[in-house]
Amino acid sequence: MGRVIGIDLGTTYCAMAALNDAGVPDIVPNREGERITPSVVLFQGDIAIVGSQAKRSAASAPEDTVQFVKRHMGEKSIVYTTEAGKDLRPEEISALILKRLKEDAELHFGEPVDRAVITVPAYFDDARRTATRDAGTIAGLEVLRVLNEPTAAAIAYGLRHADAGVFLVYDLGGGTFDVTVMRSAGDELEVLATAGDRNLGGYDWDNRLMKHVDAEIVAAGGASVLAGDEARIAELRDKAEIAKRTLSTSEQCSIVLSVDGAHHHVKVTRETFERMTSSLLGRTESLARQVVEEARLSWAQIDRTLLVGGSTRMPMVTRLLESMSGRPAERGVAQDEVVAMGAAILAAAENSAAPDALAQVTGGALTAVRDVTSQSLGVEVLADGERVENSVIVPRNSRLPCGVAKKYATMYHDQRGILLKVTEGEDTDMAYVNVIGQSEIRIPVAGLPEGHPVEVRLSYDIDAIIHVQVTDGQTGQHWGEFEIERVANMDGGQLRAAGDRLRAAEVI
Ligand SMILES: Nc1ncnc2c1ncn2[C@@H]1O[C@H](COP(=O)(O)OP(=O)(O)OP(=O)(O)O)[C@@H](O)[C@H]1O
Ligand SMILES: [Mg+2]
Incomplete structure (x- = not known):
């Protein structure tokens, strides 16, 4: 019997974790020693390169790079056509990423890893969940559960804070937003309500900043980058994301781009950045208010607010939550790792035949996790x-x-x-x-x-x-x-064929 792992298959980054000998979830590093792996695939002939190396090449070889594929999960679309003319669907690209993660975990443990819990945004609908499960199957993994990300975060968090109470999980990642109200009653974790937007994340903040920088360049008499070629746009995307991260800790930063031989220096202050993205934050605010209402609670009844997802590092997010809840917002565990840790706990429990597996795995801290549907x-x-x-x-x-x-x-x-x-x-x-x-x-x-x-x-x-x-x-x-005969998903034959192809494919 091989190992089981928990995988956070993110829009921009993936993380995986497994329980260590002490029964505590640990992040499983990839073969490059990184704790998170960029969800980027670069095709070089017959070889698929996944992770940081692919992300670094995104700007120079945008037409051979596939990113943000999670946004297309559950769609019957072609996201990439290989040199050999093979059309790849979103679940096949995700499977390439999962295959790389699986192999990295096997390298780390020195034994086969064949079962996993994979997380999805709570707001994912049936087609997207099925596509995620299919991606695991194609990659040669037995998918024990498709688990909601906020629930996973709460499991990891609940393990450390056994106190009863109601808490709000605000998860703003790279491509999706999820907000969930949960109640922990001693050893039981119950989701009261969940809402979200599957097309809202750090990516959209990047887009606003890209537009702004482009407009500044044009205003200064330069040529528009966004109207130009893909490599330039990818470079601007890269730089905008770095600038955005800088603005989480600095009051201002500048972006330097050379367009047609002319160097452009665009200064951005945090204040300007917050202004141009305030409507995005506003969307998260109304969804957070909606979910608290749907849980039939008032903000005064929310005991704690838990921040999940890399984008919650932006000060505007913390400010918003503190103003809504009137309490300090918490970062229980590293916010880009917590989902994978929760998935690892559930993976271990699912893998055990014991009826009280979750209690055993969590040392009695959790006996049950109850989730809700996110779609009528x-x-x-x-x-x-x-x-x-x-x-x-x-x-x-x-x-x-x-x-x-x-x-x-x-x-x-x-x-x-x-x-x-x-x-x-x-x-x-x-x-x-x-x-x-x-x-x-x-x-x-x-x-x-x-x-x-x-x-x-x-x-x-x-x-x-x-x-x-x-x-x-x-x-x-x-x-x-x-x-349901799902209109948007692959059928059994397609899945098997994709699995065969992937077994033969080289992924590094
Ligand atoms: N210091 C920072 N300041 C602002 N944004 C950040 C910072 N660090 C990371 N991010 C952003 O967080 C996002 C990635 O977060 P995370 O890894 O949680 O997302 P994900 O799991 O890939 O996406 P999703 O959960 O939406 O599928 C990216 O958009 C990244 O730019
Ligand atoms: Mg995430």
């Missing part, structure tokens, strides 16, 4: 016989695992089939929700009258993966059951 689940219905709308069956922030049944009715006499469209989202308007899958259910009984009750049961398993069941609402007869 429903079906498309015909309301009042005329309007097509979304009918929510499982409301968001329901405790996992969960199943809810709701009764509908047949539309006409002797109806013999139902086209069931399963949706994700809150709105009744179909335009604002996602149809995540559909299936034709046959009604095995003839001659049922119009308005005959039909029960649809939607359930989420512990990984928030969705199952659908349809029964006769009167007799309880089973009419059909399916796991």
Whole structure:
């Protein structure tokens, strides 16, 4: 039996951790000795280079570099075409990163690593979770759980602070934002509510700064970098990110770029930077307020605020949280490592056959972790016989695992089939929700009258993966059951083929 690890598969950086002999999670360094690995892949012919070396080349070889792929997880898109003409999907790029991490861990431990818990933003929907699980499978890992990042952070944090109370996890990473309210009651950790934005992170702060610097260059009579070639844009992105980090500790900094032989020196103060990004921070603020409201709490009832994600190093974030909560915000553990540490704890527990595995792994500090759904689940219905709308069956922030049944009715006499469209989202308007899958259910009984009750049961398993069941609402007869045929994900054959290709691929 090989080892198990916890992996934080981030938009910009990945971290992995495993329990040490003392049962405490430790970061597993990569082969270069780094505690975090940039989520960047550089293709050189048939070889995929992952990590810092790829990140360093991003500016000089942007067309052979793939970054921020997590933003595309769950999309049926092609993010890169290899020299040999092979189209790669987001889960295949993620699999390359995971393969590199797996091999680094094997090098570190000197033994096979074949099972892992991989984390995802709580706000990831079903397609994105499935794509993440698939990426692990392609990379040759058995994915024990797809775990929510804020929950992972809370597990790692909860291990050190066993006191009861309500806390808010504010996770602003490179590409996604998650805000979660949790309650710890002694040895139980319960998610009360979660919200977030899967397209909001440090990357967007970088974009604002890039635009600003570009505008300054143009104002000074220079040529626009953003209108230029990819290599220049990548260089500007690099420099903007470095400047942003500098502004977390310094009041000002400058960015130097040479465009068409002319050197440009753009000075940026923290104040200017905060002003140009205030609307981004504002989005995190309204989501944080929303989640506290959804947990039916007031800010006075939040005992502690926990900062997770590299972007919470920006002073504007700390200020915002302190002004909302009226309390100092805490950085319990290194904020870019805490998610991987929590994943490592759960991986060890999942790997144990003992019924009280989590308690054993955590020395009794935690016996149970309860999570909630981050998306409402429903079906498309015909309301009042005329309007097509979304009918929510499982409301968001329901405790996992969960199943809810709701009764509908047949539309006409002797109806013999139902086209069931399963949706994700809150709105009744179909335009604002996602149809995540559909299936034709046959009604095995003839001659049922119009308005005959039909029960649809939607359930989420512990990984928030969705199952659908349809029964006769009167007799309880089973009419059909399916796991959603996900429009956006790979099928079994595609997955196997991708796995075979990856086994043969060289990843360094
Ligand atoms: N000192 C700093 N000041 C400002 N931003 C920082 C600092 N250090 C790191 N960051 C930013 O943090 C982000 C990376 O954070 P983290 O590693 O938590 O993200 P991630 O896990 O890759 O992303 P996600 O969780 O969104 O998938 C990057 O945008 C990076 O620029
Ligand atoms: Mg993260």
